[in-house]
Amino acid sequence: xxxLIKLMLFWQAHVNLAGGxxxxxxxxxxxxxxxxxxxPCSGGTEETLDLNVNHTEWETYVQPAILxxxxxxxxxxxNNGSLDYFTDAMFFSLVRNIVNSHATLFGxxxxxxxxxxxxxxxxxxxxxxxNGILFAHDISLSYTYQDNKTVWYFDLKNRxxxxxxxxxxxxxxxxxxxxxxxxxxxxxxxxxxDGHWTKPYFDCGxxxxxxxxxxxxxxxxxxxxxxKFQGKASVDIExxxxxxxxxDLDTRHSYSDFDVFRGTHRCxxxxxxxxxxxxxxxxxxxxxxxxxxxxxxxxxxxxxxxSGLEMENSSDTAQYKCLPCKEGCSKCVDDSPCLYQFQFLFxxxxxxxxxxxxxxxxxxxxTTVYFRxxxxxxxxxxxxxxxxxxxxxxxYGCKHMRTNSKxxxxxxxxxxxxxxxxxxxxxxxxxxxxxKTTYRYERLM
Numbered sequence: 381x382x383x384l385i386k387l388m389l390f391w392q393a394h395v396n397l398a399g400g401x402x403x404x405x406x407x408x409x410x411x412x413x414x415x416x417x418x419x420p421c422s423g424g425t426e427e428t429l430d431l432n433v434n435h436t437e438w439e440t441y442v443q444p445a446i447l448x449x450x451x452x453x454x455x456x457x458x459n460n461g462s463l464d465y466f467t468d469a470m471f472f473s474l475v476r477n478i479v480n481s482h483a484t485l486f487g488x489x490x491x492x493x494x495x496x497x498x499x500x501x502x503x504x505x506x507x508x509x510x511n512g513i514l515f516a517h518d519i520s521l522s523y524t525y526q527d528n529k530t531v532w533y534f535d536l537k538n539r540x541x542x543x544x545x546x547x548x549x550x551x552x553x554x555x556x557x558x559x560x561x562x563x564x565x566x567x568x569x570x571x572x573x574d575g576h577w578t579k580p581y582f583d584c585g586x587x588x589x590x591x592x593x594x595x596x597x598x599x600x601x602x603x604x605x606x607x608k609f610q611g612k613a614s615v616d617i618e619x620x621x622x623x624x625x626x627x628d629l630d631t632r633h634s635y636s637d638f639d640v641f642r643g644t645h646r647c648x649x650x651x652x653x654x655x656x657x658x659x660x661x662x663x664x665x666x667x668x669x670x671x672x673x674x675x676x677x678x679x680x681x682x683x684x685x686x687s688g689l690e691m692e693n694s695s696d697t698a699q700y701k702c703l704p705c706k707e708g709c710s711k712c713v714d715d716s717p718c719l720y721q722f723q724f725l726f727x728x729x730x731x732x733x734x735x736x737x738x739x740x741x742x743x744x745x746x747t748t749v750y751f752r753x754x755x756x757x758x759x760x761x762x763x764x765x766x767x768x769x770x771x772x773x774x775x776y777g778c779k780h781m782r783t784n785s786k787x788x789x790x791x792x793x794x795x796x797x798x799x800x801x802x803x804x805x806x807x808x809x810x811x812x813x814x815x816k817t818t819y820r821y822e823r824l825m
Contacts, residue, residue: 406431406640406641406644407644408430409429409430409431409580409641410624410626410641410644410663410692413429413590413624413661413662413663429579429580429581430579431579431580431640432579432640433577433579433580433592433640434639435577435592435594438484438592438594438617439572441482441484441485441594441615441617442572442575442594442596442615444477444478444481444482444485444488444615445478445488445575445594445595445596445613445614445615446570446571446572446575446596446613448474448478448488448490448596448613449570449596449597449598449612449613450567450569450570450596451474452474452490452598452611452613453567453568453569453570453598453599453600453610454567456496456598456599456600456610457565457566457567457568457600457601458565461496461600461601462496462497462498463492463496463497464497464498464499466497468499468505471490471503471505472505472507472516474490474505474613475487475488475489475490475505475506475507475516476488476507476514476516478507478613478615479507479508479509479514480514484617484618485509485615485616485617485618486508486509486589486591486616486617486618487506487507487508487509487591487615487616488506488507488508488613488614488615488616489504489505489506489507489519489612489613489614489616490504490505490598490611490612490613490614491503491504491520491525491533491611491612491614492504492598492610492611493609493610493611496600496610496611500520502520502524502525502526503518503520504518504519504520504525505517505518506518506519508616531576531578531579531581532576532578532593532595532612532614533595533612535576535595536575536576536595536597536609536612537609539597539609541597541599541606541607541608541609542606542607544568544569544570544574544597544599544607545568545569545570545571545574546566546567546568546569547566547567547568547569548564548565548566548567549564549565549566549567550562550563550564550565551563551565566601568599568600568601568607570596570597570598570599574596574597575594575595575596575597576594576595577592577593577594578592578593578594578595579592580592580619581593583616589618589619589620590618590619590620590661591616591617591618591619592616592617592619593614593615593616593617594614594615594617595612595613595614596612596613596614597609597611597612598610598611598612598613619661620660620661621660621661622660622661623655623657623658623659623660623661623665624641624659624661624662624663624665625639625641625642625655625665625666626641626642626643626644626645626653626655626663626664626665626666626688627642627643627645627653627654627655627666628642628643628645628653629642629643645666645668645688645691646688646691646692646694646697647666647668647686647688647691648668648686648697648698648700648701648702650670650671650674650701650702650704651668651669651670651671651674651685651686651700651701651702652668652669652670652671653666653667653668653688654666654667654668654669654685656688663688663689663692664687664688664689664690664691664692664693665688665689666688667683667685667686667687667688668685668686668687668688668691668700669684669685670684670685670702671702672710672711673704673705673709673710673711673712674702674703674704674705674712675702675703675705675712675713675714675715676702676713677701677702677703679713679714684713686700703715705718706718
């Protein structure tokens with residue numbers, strides 16, 4: 381406990397030196413929430429978060445405390461400044477009824493000044509709900525609530541109540557079946573603005589949870605007729621089930637009680653913070669998802685986001701960053717390209733292959749044109765030489781048969797007629813072949 385008090389004093393001094401800006405105070409408060417979770421406490425309410433919280437949404441929950449405080453004030457005024465009319469059971473009944481008035485309320489307490497209840501010098505009946513059961517005990521046995529560190533009591537005690545609301549009442553009591561004459565009395569009553577809202581604190585010895593307390597004053601009149609503080613009736617609103625939202629403030633939603641923690645997340649610039657509901661009064665209730673144009677580096681992760689709690693506990697958040705998408709990608713899940721990637725070597729080789737192909741086609745075309753006659757002659761030689769050879773064989777056979785010039789002339793005519801049948805386009809060429817053949821044939825003869 382002593383260690384926590386020292387830490388708290390250091391924290392408050394640091395906030396004052398730093399100028400006490402809201403965001404700085406919220407960040408320090410979150411660090412303190414984490415420290416409280418990891419260390420036990422022994423009693424008291426010194427562990428306070430220096431935050432300005434909007435209580436508007438909770439005002440309806442504090443009415444039972446105001447009504448109870450005004451009821452006890454009226455009992456004191458009607459009994460000459462004493463609560464001896466009450467019993468312990470009546471006090472505990474009152475605080476139990478307050479807790480039962482709203483499910484949101486965690487606890488309720490009545491704490492009174494010494495001697496007003498002569499049975500005890502200090503008396504503070506307290507009731508709270510836990511696991512569906514109402515527990516009640518006297519917290520004055522755990523610690524001294526009149527200590528100046530108990531803010532929900534000390535602040536009200538030190539106020540000047542000269543302007544407390546006074547109400548004149550005329551009441552006709554009865555005696556048996558007879559109505560008595562009206563009795564005029566001046567009552568003091570507390571209003572909502574007369575009460576005290578604590579800053580969020582960890583209640584050691586009471587509920588052992590984070591809470592905020594609203595306390596309404598209990599009065600009496602001194603001998604001069606001036607209001608005198610005689611105690612308080614209070615309600616505790618549990619913060620354990622209230623989420624701490626550290627993500628940036630969304631202007632589309634209304635401001636809530638604990639938006640004081642907005643903007644205190646530790647998500648890197650390549651990510652955006654998304655709030656996780658239902659985590660309770662703990663820091664790190666968010667996840668850091670990659671923004672557009674970036675992707676999560678771990679492809680196998682089930683949740684493509686960095687844990688807020690991990691970010692809060694890390695001393696170096698630089699290692700948590702998303703990787704940029706390829707050029708042209710507004711969204712991506714990996715480093716796959718979205719645009720055609722210019723590859724110089726591939727394009728050069730493809731262009732070179734096309735160029736060589738065109739050059740080869742040009743060479744083939746020039747060769748074909750240059751050797752077009754030679755090629756035509758060679759096409760005909762295969763079949764024509766066979767015919768010529770047949771003619772040689774025929775002529776050679778005729779030599780042994782002692783043929784005359786007439787037979788030879790007929791053979792020439794047959795050969796010439798055969799060549800002419802090939803076609804007009806090749807007639808000249810075949811006649812040249814015929815002349816060469818005749819020349820060779822005559823030499824054989």
